[in-house]
Amino acid sequence: MRLPTLLATLCCLIISVSGQAQNPADAEAAMDYYLPQDVTYDSSVPTPEEVLGTVPGQWHVRHDQLVQYMRAVAGASDRVTLHEFGKTHEDRTLLYLTVTSPENHSNIEEIRRDHLALTDPNRSGELNTETMPVVLYMGYSIHGDEPSGSNASMLVAYHLAAAQGTEIEQKLANSVVILDPSLNPDGLNRFASWANTHKSKNVVSDPNSLELNQRWPGARTNHYWFDLNRDWMLVQHPTSQGRIDNFHRWMPNILTDHHEMGTNSTFFFQPGIQSRTHPITSQENQDLTKAIAEYHADKLDREKRLYYSQESYDDFYYGKGSTYPDVNGGIGILFEQGSSRGHAQESNHGVLKFPFTIKNQFLTSLSTLEAAQNLRVDILNYQRDFFEGSLQAGAEAPIDAYVFGTPYDRARTHHFVELLKRHRVELYELSEDMEAGGESFEAGSAYVIPTNQKKYKFIKALFERRTTFTDSLFYDVSTWTMPYAFNLPFAEVEGDVPTGDEVEGLPSFPEGEVVGGQSEYAYLFEWDEYYAPRALYRLLQADVRAKVASKPFEMNLPAGETKTFDYGTVMVPMGPQSVDREKIHELVRKAAEEDGLTVYAVGTGLTPGGIDLGSGSFEHLETPSVAVVSGSGASGYEVGEVWHLLDQRYDMQATLFPQNRMSYADLSRYNVMVMVNGSYRDLSGDAVEDMKRWVRNGGTLIATKHANNWAEQHDLAHINFVEDKADTSDEEESDVQPMPYADMANTRGAQHIGGSIFHTRLDLTHPLGYGYNDEDLTVFRNSTLFMKKAENPYATPLYYTDEPLASGYISDENLEELSGTAAIVVSDVGSGRVISMADNPNFRAFWYGTNKLFMNAVFFGQTIDGGSGN
Known part of the structure; x- marks a missing residue:
C-alpha cells in the first residue's frame, strides 16, 4: 500500500473509532434514527411502527409480525408484490417480496425471462445489458439468533416502498429486488421468544444476563437444529428447497446474506480471505466483490462505523448463501455484524445496542443497491460471461460425462438425481x-451428466476429488464430493456415452x-434399499414379527x-x-409402494441353497425404542441430525432424552440409546x-465421535485411542525450534480436520454391514479422534x-495417524452392546451413504454375537 493511501486509511480509522465508542450506547429504536434524513x-x-405498534429494535420481531408487516407494505405500494413459496417444518409461511418500479411490475415476467436468457449462452448474445435491470436477492438472518438482519428487512422494505x-x-427502474425477510422463520421466532421473554423494563447489558445466554440448543438453527446456511447446495430442508427454486427462477446477480458474529467484533463484508477462495470461483467474481465493497465502506465511513474485510471468513464451501451464487x-x-444477542450487551466498544446492529444491516442493504446501480452493466455482463465460460470449459474438459448409479438402492440414486434437478x-x-x-x-439404474452444458462449473464442484490446496485452513468443510456422500459408484468418462431420455x-x-x-x-425383502428400515419399523410397530438373516x-x-x-x-413369517x-399383506404392499422395496412372497421354508427359513441363523428382531441423549454437553447439530433422520426419513418415534432425567427415569422402556458427539x-x-446397568441388561448404546471418550472413561466402551504424536516428551521438547508468533494460529489450524472424505473397509458379513454391497465405503470425518x-x-x-484419503484436506501427520485405524468398534457390556463410531454417519442429512451404518446399529445391534465384542 502506498504511503498516502495508508495515511488516509489510518485517518479514517481514527475517525471511525471515535464514533464507534459513542454510537452503540447512544443507539435508540426510532424511525428517525434509522432512516436517511434527506429522503x-x-x-x-x-x-413498521404503524403496523406493529413498535419500532424495530425495541423488541425482537416475531415471524408472524414480520409476515404481517410485509403483507401491509405489499398491500400499500405498487412497487411491491408478495409471494408465498412454502412452509417451514413448524408450518410457518415462507415468503418474499418482489420490489421494483410499477412499470417493471407491469411486464415482470418478460423481464424475468429476458434475465434468465442472460444465463443461456445460446441466447445471451442477443441481449443488450445496457437496458436490462439488475436482479438482487436480499436474504436476512438465516441463523435465528442473528436477528438484526430480519429486523432490518422491515426498514429496507419500507424504504424501497415509500422513499420518494x-x-x-431510478434505482427501482434499473433493478428488481427479491427481498427475503427471514431465511429461517423457525429459528428467528424461537430467539425472539427467548429475548423478549427475558427482557427487563430497565434493559440489562450484563453478559451474564439470562437474556443473553440461551438455553441449549439455542435458536441458531431450524426446527431440527440444522444450520440452514450449510444447506444451499444440499437442499435437504423445505426452506432451502423453496429458496433454491426461487433462486433459479430469477438467477440473481447479487445475493446478500446478513449474519451476526461475536459481540466484541465490528462489521465484516466480503471479499473474504483470498487464499481460501475456491479455485472454481473466478477472479472477476472477486474483483466485482471488491468493487461493491467500496460502497459498503463509504456508507459505513459516513456513519463512523468500524468494519473489516478479507479476514476471518472465506469463499470456499459452495453450500452457503454467500458462496452458492459464486458458482452459479x-x-x-x-x-457479519457484531451481535448484541439480546437488546443490549457490554462490549469492547461500549454497550452494544440492538438498534445499532439493525442500522448497520440497513445501511449495507442500501449500499448494495447503490453498488448494483453503478456497476449494473458490468455485473450483468459478468453473468453472461460466466455461463458462456462455463459452457466452453465443459466443452473443453478432459472428460465428456459423469456416470453414476446403482441397481442395489434406487432410493439413494433417486435422491441424488433429485438434488441435481433442484440445481x-x-x-x-x-x-x-x-x-x-x-x-x-446398468441401464435403468444409472444416469449420465454431460459436461458440455452451462452448469459445468457447478457440476465440477459437486464431483471433483480435490486433495491439494493453497491454504490449509477452512471456515467450513474442505470437500463435499456428492457421489461419495450418497455412496454411489461413479466414473468420469471420455468419449460417447449411451444416453436415453433426459x-x-x-x-x-x-x-x-x-x-x-x-x-x-413368508415374505422376504432385502436390506439394500435406503428405506428398508422404514418398512421394517412399520411392520414391527404393528406387532408383526420379523427376523433377519445372518x-x-x-x-x-x-x-x-x-x-x-x-x-x-x-423375513416376515406368516405362521407365528x-x-x-x-x-x-396390506402393510407389505404399502412398504413396497411407499418405501421402494421389492418384496418376495414365498410358499416354502425349504431353500435350494444356504440356510432354510426356520434356521436359527434368522435372528428375532425387536421394535427399536430409541432415546437420543440431549442437553448441555451434547452437540445440538448432531442430536438434530439423528432426530431428523428417524422422524423425517424413517417415520420412527425417537425420544429426545434430557440428561437430567437419566438418574430417575425408567430406562427399561428403551432398547437403543444414542450419544452423539459431546462431553x-x-x-x-x-x-x-x-x-451402565441398562447396557448390561441388554441395551444397545450408540456413541459417535467424542462421546466415545466419555464411554471409555466410564468403562462402557472397551476402546483404545491413538496417542497424539504432537504431545512430545520433556526430552523431545528441547529439540522444538522457535517459530514466529504470527504463524501460530495457521500452524495449529492446519492440524484441524474441518471436513474431509476417507476410504474405509467394511465387513459385509457383520450386522453393521447389512445392506451394503461393496466393502469400500467412503465416510465423512471432521474430527481428530x-x-x-x-x-x-x-x-x-x-x-x-x-x-x-479420498478427497479434502488433512495434514500429513494426521493422515499417518488415521491410516489403518478403526472407524467402528463394538464392545460387549454384559448382555448389551456399545457401538463406538469414530465419525458422524448422519452429517447434515445429505450423507446418505453412511445412514445405513447408523440404522443397522439401531435395528441389529441386539443381534451382534457377544463373541465379537472385547
Missing part, C-alpha cells in the same frame, strides 16, 4: 449397460412391488428363477403371527451407573484403509 416518504405506506424522489425511482453466475456477499443440472438416463472407471453401470423436473420416487402376490408362508441363502421364486438373498434379508394375515460432564454418578482396532478380530467391522 421524504410516502405517507400511504405504513411504517428521482434517485429511488452471481456474486454472493456475506455481512437445474442437465442429465439423462443411461440407455445401455457399460463399464467405466472400474465400475459397472430427466425433466424432479423425478418420481421409485415404486417397488410384491413379487408373487399374497403369501401364506447368513445368505437361495430361494426358488414363482417365476421359476432362483434368487440369492444376502446377509441382512428380512398374532396379526391378521390380510393386514400383514456429557453433567451426567451424575447415579446416572452413569443407571446407564482416532481409535485403535479392537484386540478381538471380530469387533472392528469398519476401519480406515492404509491410504484412506
Whole structure:
C-alpha cells in the first residue's frame, strides 16, 4: 500500500473509532434514527411502527409480525408484490417480496425471462445489458439468533416502498429486488421468544444476563437444529428447497446474506480471505466483490462505523448463501455484524445496542443497491460471461460425462438425481449397460451428466476429488464430493456415452412391488434399499414379527428363477403371527409402494441353497425404542441430525432424552440409546451407573465421535485411542525450534480436520454391514479422534484403509495417524452392546451413504454375537 493511501486509511480509522465508542450506547429504536434524513416518504405506506405498534429494535420481531408487516407494505405500494413459496417444518409461511418500479411490475415476467436468457449462452448474445435491470436477492438472518438482519428487512422494505424522489425511482427502474425477510422463520421466532421473554423494563447489558445466554440448543438453527446456511447446495430442508427454486427462477446477480458474529467484533463484508477462495470461483467474481465493497465502506465511513474485510471468513464451501451464487453466475456477499444477542450487551466498544446492529444491516442493504446501480452493466455482463465460460470449459474438459448409479438402492440414486434437478443440472438416463472407471453401470439404474452444458462449473464442484490446496485452513468443510456422500459408484468418462431420455423436473420416487402376490408362508425383502428400515419399523410397530438373516441363502421364486438373498434379508413369517394375515399383506404392499422395496412372497421354508427359513441363523428382531441423549454437553447439530433422520426419513418415534432425567427415569422402556458427539460432564454418578446397568441388561448404546471418550472413561466402551504424536516428551521438547508468533494460529489450524472424505473397509458379513454391497465405503470425518482396532478380530467391522484419503484436506501427520485405524468398534457390556463410531454417519442429512451404518446399529445391534465384542 502506498504511503498516502495508508495515511488516509489510518485517518479514517481514527475517525471511525471515535464514533464507534459513542454510537452503540447512544443507539435508540426510532424511525428517525434509522432512516436517511434527506429522503421524504410516502405517507400511504405504513411504517413498521404503524403496523406493529413498535419500532424495530425495541423488541425482537416475531415471524408472524414480520409476515404481517410485509403483507401491509405489499398491500400499500405498487412497487411491491408478495409471494408465498412454502412452509417451514413448524408450518410457518415462507415468503418474499418482489420490489421494483410499477412499470417493471407491469411486464415482470418478460423481464424475468429476458434475465434468465442472460444465463443461456445460446441466447445471451442477443441481449443488450445496457437496458436490462439488475436482479438482487436480499436474504436476512438465516441463523435465528442473528436477528438484526430480519429486523432490518422491515426498514429496507419500507424504504424501497415509500422513499420518494428521482434517485429511488431510478434505482427501482434499473433493478428488481427479491427481498427475503427471514431465511429461517423457525429459528428467528424461537430467539425472539427467548429475548423478549427475558427482557427487563430497565434493559440489562450484563453478559451474564439470562437474556443473553440461551438455553441449549439455542435458536441458531431450524426446527431440527440444522444450520440452514450449510444447506444451499444440499437442499435437504423445505426452506432451502423453496429458496433454491426461487433462486433459479430469477438467477440473481447479487445475493446478500446478513449474519451476526461475536459481540466484541465490528462489521465484516466480503471479499473474504483470498487464499481460501475456491479455485472454481473466478477472479472477476472477486474483483466485482471488491468493487461493491467500496460502497459498503463509504456508507459505513459516513456513519463512523468500524468494519473489516478479507479476514476471518472465506469463499470456499459452495453450500452457503454467500458462496452458492459464486458458482452459479452471481456474486454472493456475506455481512457479519457484531451481535448484541439480546437488546443490549457490554462490549469492547461500549454497550452494544440492538438498534445499532439493525442500522448497520440497513445501511449495507442500501449500499448494495447503490453498488448494483453503478456497476449494473458490468455485473450483468459478468453473468453472461460466466455461463458462456462455463459452457466452453465443459466443452473443453478432459472428460465428456459423469456416470453414476446403482441397481442395489434406487432410493439413494433417486435422491441424488433429485438434488441435481433442484440445481437445474442437465442429465439423462443411461440407455445401455457399460463399464467405466472400474465400475459397472446398468441401464435403468444409472444416469449420465454431460459436461458440455452451462452448469459445468457447478457440476465440477459437486464431483471433483480435490486433495491439494493453497491454504490449509477452512471456515467450513474442505470437500463435499456428492457421489461419495450418497455412496454411489461413479466414473468420469471420455468419449460417447449411451444416453436415453433426459430427466425433466424432479423425478418420481421409485415404486417397488410384491413379487408373487399374497403369501401364506413368508415374505422376504432385502436390506439394500435406503428405506428398508422404514418398512421394517412399520411392520414391527404393528406387532408383526420379523427376523433377519445372518447368513445368505437361495430361494426358488414363482417365476421359476432362483434368487440369492444376502446377509441382512428380512423375513416376515406368516405362521407365528398374532396379526391378521390380510393386514400383514396390506402393510407389505404399502412398504413396497411407499418405501421402494421389492418384496418376495414365498410358499416354502425349504431353500435350494444356504440356510432354510426356520434356521436359527434368522435372528428375532425387536421394535427399536430409541432415546437420543440431549442437553448441555451434547452437540445440538448432531442430536438434530439423528432426530431428523428417524422422524423425517424413517417415520420412527425417537425420544429426545434430557440428561437430567437419566438418574430417575425408567430406562427399561428403551432398547437403543444414542450419544452423539459431546462431553456429557453433567451426567451424575447415579446416572452413569443407571446407564451402565441398562447396557448390561441388554441395551444397545450408540456413541459417535467424542462421546466415545466419555464411554471409555466410564468403562462402557472397551476402546483404545491413538496417542497424539504432537504431545512430545520433556526430552523431545528441547529439540522444538522457535517459530514466529504470527504463524501460530495457521500452524495449529492446519492440524484441524474441518471436513474431509476417507476410504474405509467394511465387513459385509457383520450386522453393521447389512445392506451394503461393496466393502469400500467412503465416510465423512471432521474430527481428530482416532481409535485403535479392537484386540478381538471380530469387533472392528469398519476401519480406515492404509491410504484412506479420498478427497479434502488433512495434514500429513494426521493422515499417518488415521491410516489403518478403526472407524467402528463394538464392545460387549454384559448382555448389551456399545457401538463406538469414530465419525458422524448422519452429517447434515445429505450423507446418505453412511445412514445405513447408523440404522443397522439401531435395528441389529441386539443381534451382534457377544463373541465379537472385547
